[in-house]
Amino acid sequence: MRRPIVAGNWKMHGTRADNARLIEELLGGHPDRAAAECLVFPPFVYLQEIGRLVRDTPIGLGAQSVCAEAQGAFTGEVSAGMLKDVGCSHVLVGHSERRWIYHEDDQLVARKFAAAQSKSLVPILCVGEHLWDRENGRTEEVVSRQLDAVIDLCGVAALESGIIAYEPMWAIGTGRTATPEQAQAVHAFIRERIGGRDAKIAKATRVLYGGSVKASNAAELFAQPDVDGGLIGGASLNAEEFLAILAACGSR
Numbered sequence: 001m002r003r004p005i006v007a008g009n010w011k012m013h014g015t016r017a018d019n020a021r022l023i024e025e026l027l028g029g030h031p032d033r034a035a036a037e038c039l040v041f042p043p044f045v046y047l048q049e050i051g052r053l054v055r056d057t058p059i060g061l062g063a064q065s066v067c068a069e070a071q072g073a074f075t076g077e078v079s080a081g082m083l084k085d086v087g088c089s090h091v092l093v094g095h096s097e098r099r100w101i102y103h104e105d106d107q108l109v110a111r112k113f114a115a116a117q118s119k120s121l122v123p124i125l126c127v128g129e130h131l132w133d134r135e136n137g138r139t140e141e142v143v144s145r146q147l148d149a150v151i152d153l154c155g156v157a158a159l160e161s162g163i164i165a166y167e168p169m170w171a172i173g174t175g176r177t178a179t180p181e182q183a184q185a186v187h188a189f190i191r192e193r194i195g196g197r198d199a200k201i202a203k204a205t206r207v208l209y210g211g212s213v214k215a216s217n218a219a220e221l222f223a224q225p226d227v228d229g230g231l232i233g234g235a236s237l238n239a240e241e242f243l244a245i246l247a248a249c250g251s252r
């Protein structure tokens with residue numbers, strides 16, 4: 001059974017006071033009663049403090065990125081071991097803002113995936129196409145390339161202890177969500193692609209959808225057979241919205 005996940009990517013938002021309020025409001029909404037796993041991804045500097053606030057609660061903690069190297073002279077970077085040390089269990093790798101704004105390529109993302117797993121962090125591998133890829137019929141080609149880079153470096157078995165998030169770049173922060181049918185088609189394709197290497201792992205791997213998910217559209221997206229929850233940006237900064245999205249995510 002694939003337990004669904006609702007993960008809140010806070011991106012570069014919040015203050016210590018905002019975060020404390022948000023966590024308090026989320027805990028007040030009884031995330032333990034949800035069928036889905038609930039995770040938050042605050043900025044690096046707040047991880048330790050949020051880690052304290054969510055310890056022994058149903059809210060899990062993740063980071064938004066990780067360095068591919070274990071330690072050394074890499075100014076500005078944060079290693080998987082450090083994330084583990086401050087209480088993270090998960091980490092995003094290859095978010096489209098990292099790929100696009102900070103030029104992270106498929107090979108670097110694959111090395112980050114491996115670095116996370118080497119410290120027993122669960123990597124959430126983000127994949128997704130630009131609008132111009134979709135318009136030129138290249139969605140599957142792009143997603144395959146992003147997926148295969150990780151499978152080639154880490155082996156298909158590595159996906160079993162990881163998570164995939166399909167986030168079409170044209171839907172992130174734009175208010176333009178993929179239709180449930182568009183999301184389902186790419187999710188099914190991802191599962192099929194993994195299934196080409198290992199059918200059992202394809203069936204077990206959780207594939208989240210991300211891109212302008214809101215309380216108002218979550219249920220129809222999560223009702224799709226291959227959508228195992230969501231990676232939520234903007235709407236994760238509002239407790240009421242985020243809790244409503246969590247509630248919309250039933251078990252499968």
Ligand code: PGA
Nearest residue numbers: 172173211212232233234
């Ligand atoms: P959004 O962001 O929900 O604000 O579109 C999703 C993401 O980037 O993970």
